Amino acid sequence: MAHSFAGLDRDEFADSTAIMAHHMIYQTLQQRGLLGRQHIIVDISERSNIRFLNMMNLNVIGSNQEVISKVSRIGTGSASSMTGGFWMTPIFASGQVLVSSLLDNVLFQAYSKTHILDLIKLCCGVRFKQAIELDQLLGIDSSNLCLIETPAQFVGKPFLKLFQTLALVYGIVPLGLYRAPDRELNNALPFVFSNPLPGILLKSTDMVYVLKS
Numbered sequence: 001m002a003h004s005f006a007g008l009d010r011d012e013f014a015d016s017t018a019i020m021a022h023h024m025i026y027q028t029l030q031q032r033g034l035l036g037r038q039h040i041i042v043d044i045s046e047r048s049n050i051r052f053l054n055m056m057n058l059n060v061i062g063s064n065q066e067v068i069s070k071v072s073r074i075g076t077g078s079a080s081s082m083t084g085g086f087w088m089t090p091i092f093a094s095g096q097v098l099v100s101s102l103l104d105n106v107l108f109q110a111y112s113k114t115h116i117l118d119l120i121k122l123c124c125g126v127r128f129k130q131a132i133e134l135d136q137l138l139g140i141d142s143s144n145l146c147l148i149e150t151p152a153q154f155v156g157k158p159f160l161k162l163f164q165t166l167a168l169v170y171g172i173v174p175l176g177l178y179r180a181p182d183r184e185l186n187n188a189l190p191f192v193f194s195n196p197l198p199g200i201l202l203k204s205t206d207m208v209y210v211l212k213s
Contacts, residue, residue: 014044015049018042022040041097043099044100093191094189127142145211147178147207155204159174159201162208173210173211174210177202177207177208178190179191182203
């Protein structure tokens, strides 16, 4: 079988069953008024196929097209050059898409960079007895990944101010933000983004991912 047909890559058909099932479930929930009460997660193998999901949602279509146009202006505009742009689409950022190939990349990298698994374990709170005993022997307070509310005094302030205060004064390291749906910012879905830009203004509905003991 040829790898392409009428300008389409064969990989674009790899997730056709999952994409069609996602559309049918989405439409059914929408017709029954249950769309906001149910959370749909779809597993696809090719990350570029994210652009075929939630095409009935006009807000998502507009966001996807905006990302695609930005990436195409930066790169050559080919499908391969736009692959990374779909990571920033609302449906992916909100955790409604699982791309299995990304997990394969992590496993592959773990063979040559063993510290990757160590970081994942630490973020998930997985500790072995030997490591805990060593920390106690050395007097080290281990840290865990936690989710806290944005302190009231930092609402409307840049993320940099929050980072500096928590890190330097309290020994807490902010890693990212969980941002709730917000009409003012025109995001219909909640999403998580790590390592926010220093100038990002915090909102009262933001939650902060931190490392704290």
